[in-house]
Amino acid sequence: MRQIKPALAPALGLAIALAVTACGGPPPAGQAEAPAADAAAPAAEAPAASADAGDVAARIAAADVNKGKVLFLQCRACHSLVPETESGKIGPTLHGVIGRAAGSVPGFTYSEAVANSGITWSAAEIDKWLERPSDFLPGNKMVFVGVQAPADRAAIIAFIQQESAKPAAP
Ligand code: HEC
Numbered sequence: 001m002r003q004i005k006p007a008l009a010p011a012l013g014l015a016i017a018l019a020v021t022a023c024g025g026p027p028p029a030g031q032a033e034a035p036a037a038d039a040a041a042p043a044a045e046a047p048a049a050s051a052d053a054g055d056v057a058a059r060i061a062a063a064d065v066n067k068g069k070v071l072f073l074q075c076r077a078c079h080s081l082v083p084e085t086e087s088g089k090i091g092p093t094l095h096g097v098i099g100r101a102a103g104s105v106p107g108f109t110y111s112e113a114v115a116n117s118g119i120t121w122s123a124a125e126i127d128k129w130l131e132r133p134s135d136f137l138p139g140n141k142m143v144f145v146g147v148q149a150p151a152d153r154a155a156i157i158a159f160i161q162q163e164s165a166k167p168a169a170p
Pocket of ligand 1 (some may be wrong): 043075091101104111115126139140
């Protein structure tokens with residue numbers, strides 16, 4: 001694993017994600033009816049903004065959204081990015097996740113680690129989560145190794161931000 005060329009890593013991540021999805025069996029019951037929670041989510045800022053929030057904001061401002069779209073393919077195996085839930089996804093929709101309370105998509109069964117985290121997903125919190133989910137919230141059920149490059153995480157977050165601003169497809 002350590003000798004994989006960086007250029008291959010995203011493709012490999014996608015392959016792993018797809019494999020996980022393929023083995024994951026049917027989605028949990030009730031997920032199909034889960035409405036998007038973005039409108040209902042509290043808009044409060046995270047009170048204890050992390051010290052590097054400004055750094056994350058600067059990275060996102062400089063991010064390549066088109067690269068984020070490609071990188072998001074890794075996430076798309078498990079996550080929708082539209083308000084209406086797509087069937088067959090084993091993760092909650094990420095439409096409107098920025099500013100949303102962690103673990104708050106109705107009908108999705110979260111791990112206790114996420115449900116009880118008390119986090120509101122700011123860009124800075126998502127950045128830390130994506131660096132290594134298993135370290136950020138131990139015991140969570142997102143089977144994903146993480147995104148190493150800070151610029152790549154910023155590009156993914158910028159893409160989520162852009163897509164979340166779009167209205168539902170006709
Ligand atoms: C293998 C499937 C899988 C992949 C790949 C994956 N996720 Fe997840 N994700 C999940 C699951 C399952 C959860 C719910 C975790 C829990 O409850 O512990 C989750 C939770 C999340 C949450 C918290 C959502 C909430 O409502 O609180 C965010 C944010 C997130 N993922 C972002 C991403 C991003 C961005 C990527 C791509 C870089 C990604 N995930 C890749 C399965 C995945």
